[in-house]
Amino acid sequence: MVLQSKHTARKPMEDEKIIELYFKREEKAIEETDFKYRKYLFSIAYNVVHDRLDCEECLNDTYIGAWNAMPPSRPNVLKAFLATIVRRIAIKCYHSNKRQSLIPSEMTVSLSELEDFVSGDEDVGADFDAERLGRVISDFVRSLSKRRQFIFMSRYYVADPIDTIASDLSLSRSMINKELAAIRIALKEKLESEGYSI
Amino acid sequence: MKKKEWNEGLDHLDPDIVEKYVEQKDRLARQRKMSKAMWLRFGAVAACFVLIVSAIVVVTMLKGDAPGIIPNPDNSDRYKDFTIQSGEYGIVWPWEYKTVYEKYYSIDVGGTEFIGQQRELSASYVGEKLGSYKATGYDDTSDEVYHEYFDAYEIKDVASNRLIAVKMEDHYYVFISEKYNPPATWGGVLEEYSLPQYVKLGRFSVDGDGKEKAYHILNNDEYIWSVLSEAENAEAANPVGWHNNIGSYISFTVTSEAFGIYKRAMYITESGYVWTNAFDGEYLYYIGEDAAGKIIKHAKDNSTAAEFEPYNKTVAGKVTEITDDYILVDDSVLCKDPADGITYKVMLDDVKISRYVECDFVKVGSTVVVSYEGDIDTKSGNAISKAIDISEGIISDGDVLIPE
Numbered sequence: 062m063v064l065q066s067k068h069t070a071r072k073p074m075e076d077e078k079i080i081e082l083y084f085k086r087e088e089k090a091i092e093e094t095d096f097k098y099r100k101y102l103f104s105i106a107y108n109v110v111h112d113r114l115d116c117e118e119c120l121n122d123t124y125i126g127a128w129n130a131m132p133p134s135r136p137n138v139l140k141a142f143l144a145t146i147v148r149r150i151a152i153k154c155y156h157s158n159k160r161q162s163l164i165p166s167e168m169t170v171s172l173s174e175l176e177d178f179v180s181g182d183e184d185v186g187a188d189f190d191a192e193r194l195g196r197v198i199s200d201f202v203r204s205l206s207k208r209r210q211f212i213f214m215s216r217y218y219v220a221d222p223i224d225t226i227a228s229d230l231s232l233s234r235s236m237i238n239k240e241l242a243a244i245r246i247a248l249k250e251k252l253e254s255e256g257y258s259i
Numbered sequence: 260m261k262k263k264e265w266n267e268g269l270d271h272l273d274p275d276i277v278e279k280y281v282e283q284k285d286r287l288a289r290q291r292k293m294s295k296a297m298w299l300r301f302g303a304v305a306a307c308f309v310l311i312v313s314a315i316v317v318v319t320m321l322k323g324d325a326p327g328i329i330p331n332p333d334n335s336d337r338y339k340d341f342t343i344q345s346g347e348y349g350i351v352w353p354w355e356y357k358t359v360y361e362k363y364y365s366i367d368v369g370g371t372e373f374i375g376q377q378r379e380l381s382a383s384y385v386g387e388k389l390g391s392y393k394a395t396g397y398d399d400t401s402d403e404v405y406h407e408y409f410d411a412y413e414i415k416d417v418a419s420n421r422l423i424a425v426k427m428e429d430h431y432y433v434f435i436s437e438k439y440n441p442p443a444t445w446g447g448v449l450e451e452y453s454l455p456q457y458v459k460l461g462r463f464s465v466d467g468d469g470k471e472k473a474y475h476i477l478n479n480d481e482y483i484w485s486v487l488s489e490a491e492n493a494e495a496a497n498p499v500g501w502h503n504n505i506g507s508y509i510s511f512t513v514t515s516e517a518f519g520i521y522k523r524a525m526y527i528t529e530s531g532y533v534w535t536n537a538f539d540g541e542y543l544y545y546i547g548e549d550a551a552g553k554i555i556k557h558a559k560d561n562s563t564a565a566e567f568e569p570y571n572k573t574v575a576g577k578v579t580e581i582t583d584d585y586i587l588v589d590d591s592v593l594c595k596d597p598a599d600g601i602t603y604k605v606m607l608d609d610v611k612i613s614r615y616v617e618c619d620f621v622k623v624g625s626t627v628v629v630s631y632e633g634d635i636d637t638k639s640g641n642a643i644s645k646a647i648d649i650s651e652g653i654i655s656d657g658d659v660l661i662p663e
Contacts, residue, residue, distance in 0.1 A: 072440050141274065141281040152266045161262075172262050181261040189264050195271025202276050207283070214280040218269055229287045257260055 073097040076139040083131035090131075091124045098140060102147045108220040109151035111166035119154060123147040148219065156182075167220040174241065175217070178249050178257070194257070201251045205244065212240050286397065289365075289374070289437070337599040354398040354405075356614040359427040363394035366425055366434055368411055373423055373434035376519030380431040384517045385424045386413035394425070414517055416453040421538070422518060433519025439540040445533065446491025448542060455484040457517040458537070460525075462565060463509050463558060475562035477511075482561075483554050487533065490546035498534065498541040506530050509555050513537050522570055527554045571630040574603050574643065575652050578625045581616055583607070585642070588629060593654065604642040605629050605649075612646040626652040 074093045082090035099120065106119040126146040136142030155161055155168060161182055162169060172179060185191075202210055208230065215221040215229065223241075227234045354362065364375045368389065389411045396405040412424040412431070424431040442448050449455065460480035465473045477483070508528040514521050518537060525535040531548040534541065576590030585607055591600020607613040615621045633645030 072438070137274075138278040138281055140285075141278040144281060145270075145274065145277055149270050152270065156263045156266065172265070175265065179260050179262055179265045183261050183263070185261060185264045185267060189267075191264070191267040192271050194264065194268030195273070198268050198271075199273040199276055202272070210276075211280060211283050211287075214276070215284075218272070218277070218280070229284065252260070 080131060080135060080139060083128065084135075091128060094124060094127060094139075094143065095120075098143055101140065102143055105144055105147050105219050106151040107166075108222075109148070109155050109166055109168040111164055111168075115154055116151075119147055119151045122150045126150065144219065167222050171216050171220045175245065175248075177245070178252055197251065197255045197257075201248060204251075205247075209240060209244055212237060213244050216241060337594045337596070339593060339595050352614060352618075354396075354401070354403075356610060356618060358610055360432045362396040362405065363407060363409070363427065364396065365437075366392050366394040366409060366411065368392045368423065371420065372437040373411075373425075374437050375425070376433040376435055378433055378516070378519040378521065380414070380424050380433050380516060380519065382431060384414055385431050386415040388412050389419060389423065416456060417517065418451040421451055433517075435519070435539060441495050441538075441540065441542045443495055444491060445487070445493035445495075445544040445546060448544070449488060449491060452518065452538070455488070457515045458513055458525075460484070460511045460513075462568070463511045463562070465509055465559075466507055467510070472567070474565040474567060475558070476565045477558055477562045479561065482557050486550050486553050486557075487546070490533075490544075490550045493533070493544040493546040496532065496543045496545050498543040501532070501534070501543055504530075509558055527551050527558075529555060571647075572632070573628055573630050574605075574635075575628045576600070576603070576626070578621055578623050578627055581621065581623055586616060586621060588627060592626070601641060603629070603635065604640045605631075605646050606642055606644055608644070609646075612649065615649045621649055626654060628652045 073096060079090055079093045079097070082093065102120055102123055103116050106116040106123075107113070110116060110119065123143060123146045127143060130142075130146070134142070152168075155164065155166070158164060202213055205213060211230065212226055215226045216223070221229075223234055223237050226232075227237045230237070352361070360375050360377055366373050366375075369392075391408045392411050393406050394409050396407070397403075398405065410426045411434075412426065413419045414422050414424050414433070421436055423434050425434050442451055460477055460483055462474065462476050465475070505526070506529055508526045511525045511527075513523040513525045513535065515537070520537055523535065523537045525533065525537065527533055528551060529548065531545055531551045532543060533546050533551070534543045536542075574588060574590060575593060576588040577592050578586055579589045579602065580587040585604045587602050587604055589600055589602045591597040594600050605612070607616060621627060628650050629643065629646050630648040630650075631643050631646040633643065636642045636644070
């Protein structure tokens with residue numbers, strides 16, 4: 062039998078301590094972030110870009126982004142803060158691919174579900190105001206029940222597969238699909254009422 | 260709207276929405292972990308080796324050579340050769356049908372989250388009061404979050420950063436710290452949990468678990484605890500991947516009211532490791548081949564042979580009557596001669612069991628498997644006390660389902 066080498070069990074550092082490391086400009090902050098959140102951040106990136114090498118690059122850029130943001134930013138929820146960064150980077154990577162519609166990722170699938178009002182791989186229009194759209198979507202999300210908020214964020218923010226959402230909520234896949242259909246109808250109405258062309 | 264515009268809009272979502280989402284996802288993951296842990300407790304003595312393949316799980320072959328399953332050994336050959344499958348109902352209980360410890364599964368004690376072990380603790384184990392703390396409950400049917408304050412207490416001789424007792428509706432329940440943080444040394448485990456005081460090492464198996472394995476009952480555990488105490492400086496090891504090369508070992512069944520655990524496992528391996536899942540996460544320490552060898556030899560030389568014991572006691576059969584106080588379960592459908600059938604009276608004396616009836620999951624004519632922790636009182640019409648779970652049973656003879 063092969064004897065196992067002994068390793069001392071390692072415990073993830075508390076978020077507050079990791080943030081303190083960023084503020085002290087200690088590179089151990091990145092090591093601890095990677096140890097604690099790598100798997101989670103990788104899954105978000107993979108849902109979007111569907112390529113392990115690209116994911117690695119996204120993660121490295123995320124850690125650099127976190128390093129540059131803290132300080133001055135002091136996040137309330139470090140995991141959410143990192144999720145926002147990795148998503149932004151992964152989305153940038155996704156849209157930089159001219160054949161993005163052919164990327165076999167959950168992001169591609171989730172975008173195709175919105176094709177009634179979201180379509181076209183072109184760049185953004187010159188007069189496009191992302192912050193305003195962000196506020197409109199935020200208002201819309203807040204108008205949903207807690208369960209639908211979770212489903213919306215899972216599917217359209219981090220592009221989780223339907224099965225994952227169903228498992229998270231202990232609901233059937235068909236129930237999640239029904240909920241998503243209802244969300245899309247309400248979302249379309251909201252965007253139309255705010256003047257977004259469909 | 261273009262896809263890129265949509266995604267840039269999402270990039271500008273208000274941060275609090277993302278924060279709430281991430282927190283909800285974590286909370287749901289914790290709930291799943293909890294329910295999985297509960298499932299494992301119902302699955303096998305050595306929980307780490309349980310493989311959950313599907314929602315339908317073959318629970319047992321109810322044959323005459325399975326002591327413990329059949330409550331009347333005198334008639335142990337009365338059953339047909341068949342398999343009964345227990346299908347999970349997958350029930351999400353409405354808030355009002357949950358017990359108080361199911362409602363409030365989490366309590367925040369000075370910034371540390373403790374998770375309910377879902378088992379009651381006698382008052383004699385309870386030590387000093389720590390304070391009153393906020394517990395959180397989550398109603399899966401409405402998404403409502405509830406909070407309530409409960410008194411938390413030390414468990415005598417157990418570190419209060421590990422396990423505590425929480426008083427709910429005049430009963431005490433064990434809660435365990437949510438943080439996975441094994442003590443740095445085996446001595447820390449012994450000391451922080453007062454392990455020899457609260458765990459009696461008795462039943463053990465050799466090289467695994469299952470009906471085909473050898474079982475023994477230890478005559479006395481003092482020597483083993485003394486050897487384990489001498490290994491106090493053994494350092495924590497990384498359990499990831501360790502099971503792949505576990506080699507030869509003995510596996511003690513670990514039950515402790517003080518820890519709120521039932522039939523967990525503690526392994527001693529010839530390669531010199533002690534491993535346990537008694538505290539939810541895996542604890543692994545290298546005590547050396549010499550110490551492990553002494554323990555294994557002593558255990559084998561100072562024990563008596565025992566028979567396989569299922570994780571839970573169960574009866575199965577068809578529901579023939581339902582009243583406010585009990586349900587009758589007749590197992591004649593399982594017998595070679597239906598005349599040998601026994602009718603059990605499953606007492607509905609706890610919400611954990613009565614809710615199955617009140618919510619119409621159990622009806623007259625249903626085939627059910629009832630798990631229980633109490634006894635069968637043959638003098639009172641085979642009354643079963645402390646039933647803890649009912650699941651739907653599907654009886655099959657070979658590969659053929661028997662039409663009900």
